[in-house]
Amino acid sequence: MANQVTRTYVASIHNHQQVCEDLDSLGFAASKLWNVARWTCDRIWDETGTIPDHGALKAYLKNNEHYADLNAQSSQAILEELAEAFDSWYTLRGNGDKKANPPGYRKHGDDHPRSTVTFKEDGFKHDPDHDRIRLSKGRNLKDGRQDFILCEYAVDPDVTVQNVQQVRAVWTGTDWELHIVCNVERDDPDPPGDRVAGIDLGICNFAAVAVGDDALLYPGGALKEDDYYFQKQRAKCDDSSSRKAQRLDRKRGERRTHFFHAVSKDIVAECAARNVGTIVVGDLTGIRENTDWGDHGNLDLHGWAFDNFTQMLEYKAAEYGISVERVDERGTSKSCGSCGTIDDSQRVERGLYVCDECGLVANADVNGAENIRQKVLPSLACDGGDRDNGWMAQPAVRLFDTSTGRIAPQEQVTCEP
Ligand SMILES: [Zn+2]
Secondary structure, eight states: OEEEEEEEEEEEETTHHHHHHHHHHHHHHHHHHHHHHHHHHHHHHHHHSSOOOHHHHHHHHTTSTTGGGSOHHHHHHHHHHHHHHHHHHHHHHHTTOTTOOOOOOOOBTTBOOOOOEEEOGGGEEEETTTTEEEEEOOGGGOOSSOOEEEEEEEOOTTOOOOSEEEEEEEEOSSSEEEEEEEEEEEEOOOOSOSEEEEEEEOSSEEEEEEOSSOEEEEEOHHHHHHHHHHHHHHHTOSOTTSHHHHHHHHHHHHHHHHHHHHHHHHHHHHHHHTTEEEEEEEEOHHHHHTSOTTTTHHHHHHHHHHHHHHHHHHHHHHTTTOEEEEEEOTTTTTBOTTTOOBOTTOOOBTTEEEOTTTOOEEEHHHHHHHHHHHHHSOOSSTTTSOSOOGGGTOOEEEEEETTTTEEEEGGGOOOOO
């Protein structure tokens, strides 16, 4: 049966150098508007004891100078996002989560960071024949000569960008990229089976996948080597805003995106071959939101990277009829995937998780992935522990082959002399 579904495709911007400054202005304006709105919420709270909803915020702020820096729909999207952030904070507090924090101000030192800018129907024009998207500036930032920002984009070669509903400009920490939200008409394939796979995303092992009796490991070595190489090259540039430095940043971004595509594609294919119908991913968003914006550049970047990766996973999995769920991954590294014992003092040594209770010895990331898997699957493990857990210690390693740009089992990867 044909179905309307929403897909978000991550696109890099070919003509980044031409549009970067304009996108910066919009990103800064978005942060300023967020901060003014945040301040307004405090003031109204002090006077009335309630937090305004986005409609009230709009009434208060529509004459603010920063509101007109952006397309009206883009400004509204920021106020909606703030109101939603307050709502989810309320809900968490209502559920007894005392650690939940209200949405904060967006600051980076004394400066404003580049916030995501959302463009709705009035705010963009898509030219599918030339892979271009025109983004609107607000009244204040139009300078007559150039009323809009023309971005030339590149997406995953496996996808077609059409029926665009929304475009978001997202700052990754090194450059801008576009998240293109499309309506896709497609046949809903039946899922390959009803098994569940859990994925733990990390730095050292980029991904560990647990399927219940089998595990896969995707080392992050290629990504780390790239980061190291580009950091070294970047350090040689005298001026960090030079053309060369910008080209290096872009190259690094492209290579990372390629790695993400290769790994997500392989995971989905391997899961389909194992009759998986649901993939569960540990969500790091909670961890990121409890951290100050900008102060932890690396952590923030990683949160962003995992988001990107999960989005790719979602639309690739959908082609097989596999659904992807995100679950809070807190605590998944501390409990035993076999007997469920929680050990706060658990120390991971040489990448192994060892359970004093049941004697499990597992690859630590596979153990994490198995715990994530069990978050949607009522634990099969608490049945006396006579299940064979050998698979948790011996994941099949799947490596990114830098010479072919593809993933292959460890023994098949060719080493360049
Ligand atoms: Zn145990």
